[in-house]
Structures are given as C-alpha cells and as structure tokens.
Amino acid sequence: MKTRLLLLASILFLSVNAHSQVGINTPTPSSTLDVKGSVEGNFREITGTSTLDILDYHVSFSGASDATLNLPAKSTTDGTPADFRGRKYYIKNNSTTNNLTLVAAAGQIIRSGGMAAANNTFMMQPGKYAVLTASGANGWDLDVVVSSVAANNWELASMDNQGPVIAFQAISTSGYTTLSGSAVTVIVPAGYTQRKVVLNFTGFGEGSGTTNAQGTLRFQIVQTGTATATYGSVNMMSWVSLSGAIRSFNHSTSYSISGLNPGTYTFNLQVSREGEIGVGAVTNWGTVGRADVYVK
Template sequence: MKRNSIFLSLLATLNGILIYSQAGNVGINTVTPGSTLTVNGSFAATYRTVTTSGNVSPTDYYLAYNSNTSGTLTLPAAIIGSGNFMGRTYHFKNTGTAALSIAANGAELIDNQTGAGVPTVNVPPGYYAFFISKGTLSGTTWELILLSSSDSIPAAATTYPFSTISTTSRQDLTASTGPYVRREINYPQGTVINTGNVLDISNGRFTAPSDGYYMFYGSTQFDNGNIPGTPNFDFVVLYLMKNYAVSPDNILVQSFQPSPGTLTGRNVSCITYLNKNETVSMAAAAGVTGSPIYQVVVSSFYGYKIAN
C-alpha cells in the first residue's frame, strides 16, 4: 500500500510538471523544445530586498536595495576551473533614497564599455543595473549590460540635471568667407529649466556638474528674411561643440545643408561622455551671398545626464 502511494505521488508530480526531451533539448509544458531549455509558461527566480552593504550570494538573482543610507553590494569572486559561473546574471534596483554602488570582488573589474574596466558602478535612486559574468579569472570579470532609469528621463530635482534653454530672438552671426567661421548661439530670453545653473545664458554652454554620459539636442532656424536684400545662403551648418573656444575645437556632431535659399531649419543631437566642468554648446556657420552676416532665430537647446 505504501509503495502504491509513493508511485501515485510521483506520477502526479510528473504529470503536473510535464517535462519533455527531444534531440538533447529539454522542454517544460512543450513536447517540441526548440532550445536547450524551453519553458512554455512563466519563470520565477529569487527576489531579495537588502538595506545594508554586503556580498551578492550565488543564489541571488534580483536584489532591491531599499535604504536611506549609501551602500555597496559586492559581486562574487571569480572561480577557477570547476564551478566557474560564466554567463551568470544579476539584476539590481535602487529602490531607496541613497546611493548604491555595485563592486567587483578584490582587484577584479567591471567592463562598462568605456575602455578600461572600473571597480564599481554607481546605481542612483530609481535606477536599474544588469550584470553578467564573463567567466574570466582576472581583469574585467563582469560586464555591465544595462544601466537605466525607471523614468524616461531623470527628474530635474535629482543629481542628474535636465536643463533646457530657448529663444525667439534673432542673433547676428558672422558669415564665412573661405574657412568656416563657427559662432556659438546664445539665448538672451533666458531658460525654461536650469537645474543647478549648469546653463550659461550668455553663451548657451552646458557645463557638466560631474563626470558621466550626457544627452544633448539642439535646433535653430537660419533666416535671412530681415537681412537687407534677403540674401541666399550658400550653405548652413549647425554643430554641437565640446569645449568651444578651447583649442582645438571638438565637433561632436554637425548638420550640413548646401544652397538652402533664405530660410532653413537644422537640428543636431548626440550622446557624449564629459568630465566634470567640460562644456557642450550649439554653434553655427554659414556662407551668404552678398552679406557679411546672417541670422538665426527660434533656437533651443537641452542637455541632461543619463549615466555615470
């Protein structure tokens, strides 16, 4: 009687799980697994909330750091030979109000796609980070797959400032005769948002408040309608410049248009890494038939930090 009971329990378990195999593949709730493991249904892994610094466990998968005190979570050390966990992934979310750092173990480093590896990756409040083990034993043993915010853009009140500036005033700029003459576009009417006063209204420069990656977008309208004789443009170029007026000028991106007539609009955008106090600004150049100057009008420019 006891044997029958054990057999029936085992049979019920197998029927409930429905595990199949085919050509070396394993399927759960499917008779035709097309991959090494195919799950026809939901998937669950460990979810752990932590409030203090500590080590990431081999059994962890998703960790939510919920604290008002800064902390560090340290990834597992690389393993030589048997037990090497190449391909293991960890997910982190900073659900608290303080800074979170994800650190590699000992002298190991994290590959964050900037060239040299880094010992730690900062995950600000509201941000998510995804890591994978490279299986290497030294140097960059972990790779940062993704670092992103829960919001589409960082809030203006955080340490990741969003700032935007615009004007409908006309600005006179010197036309190019021969080499291109690049001039910054300024915004005498002020700003819409200027978090941390990172935007200089007089020259339109965004100054990085800290090291990191930044997103920029700018647009303007080249308009000679108020220039005597309404001269045509030979060409127009709109730039995003890094560290304008610092030799040599660093052009991040440009938008060029030949022979646009007397009126044309241009826009530029880019993502770039800036060190603290480096600047990005929008500049223009144009050739004009029969005039030493040209004008831009309805100009706007914004920038914000997206990651460390």
C-alpha cells in the first residue's frame, strides 16, 4: 500500500511540474520561462553565401562582396518535431558596402507587413539588422528591420547612370523618338514603407530651317519592367533661329515617381516635335540618363 501511495504521489508531482512555470535565478517565475539574467545563443560570422540551420541563433555578415543567406524550408503546423513555428533568427549586416539578401525556399515568402508586399527575397543593406520568425503562413515573418539611419530620413537603395551617347539621331516629325543613352534600369527593393525613384535626363541637339524657324519639343518618360507606364508631358522646351542658321539647344528633364511596387524597372526618355514653323531638321546629339531609388 505504501509503495502504491508513493508511486501515485510521484505521478501527480511530475504531472504538475510538466505544466508549471520555470524560473532561472528566480524562485517565483511569473511566465512559462522566467530568466533573471542574460541569455546566450549560438553566434556565427559569415563572409559569403550561407544557409541558416537549426544550430543558428545570431548570424553576422561581414563579407567583401554581396552575398545570399538562404532560409530553411517552412515549418509544418501539425505539432510534430518538424513544427518550428516561432523559431527566431537574428541577422546583422556588418559589411560597410555590401548587401546581404535573405532568400526563402522556393515557393515560400518573407512577410514584412505594411505597404511592402510579401516576397521570396529581402535585401539587407549595410548596417541593417533583422529578426526573422518562422510563421505558419508559408514562410517567415520579418519582424524588425532597423538601421543607423534615422527612420524619417530617405536613404539611397539603388541607382543607374548611362551615357553620354554622342551620336547623330534625327527626331521624327511624327510620334515620339526614344533618345539613345537615356535608358536606365534600377531595382526597387522590398521591405520599406515608402519608395521613390528620381529620374534626371540631360542632352543637347540642334535645329535648322528658314529665317525665324521655330519649334517646340515635348518630352515623356516610358517605364517598362515589373509594371509599365508612360509619364506624359514631363518637360517642354522651345527654340528659334532668327537668322535661319543652325540653332543649338540643351534640354534637361527631372521627374520623380512614388509608390512603385518592388521589382526591376527600366526608364527611357522620348521626345516629339510640335508647333513648328519653317523647320527643316531637328537632331539630338547626346543624352545622359540617371535614376536613383530612395527608400525609408
């Protein structure tokens, strides 16, 4: 009888403890796990492309070139040992000039929330810090992204600069002509609530015709890539030749576009002739294009 009572008491004791709170450095834990002290996790430093695994906790990137950090395939949601929802990874890009791109497994996503669409990849710029949490929504939640740059400041994320292309290019008398050297391609990254592309185009050309020849040039920007669009009448300029001699001119166009979804975009400057009197030919001799992507 005594043996049975002791066995029953032991079972009850184990049952209670299996569902109790655990305290470390505290006799009265107030949470499921209550730690009064520091918590230590595995630290790993990488300098190139790598893959997160079950032993990782904090991963620091300090490579001399851009690299990729691959994430484990998503957790199951069935309560088995393969169900690791809630697992966290802490990632820091300590490189001074190079990006670290987080890549989810094929067909899976990284959710940032807000205006940022869920994507398979997320680019961490130098100085960025991220916390990843395994979710039940086909991938990972990107919980925190912070930077040494103040939250209200815009920062440069991508840029492209082309030209000058010095070449004779006749401007058509009908429709729009795409100017050589104006094409610029940039990547608009995910993971930000605001994104803005600033475009700048400059060029020079000449017009000719009779005495008092005059004309007007109208410019538009054509966008291709992840989404297509045409931004009409972004600039206009007029020229006149009082003597009938060849008249040289410069043109400069600046335009900004906000709210583009993450993706890759190419922008071209186009020009059309209009409002002409006594004009013979209009020629563009050179164009420079530049695009800057700002995010915050």
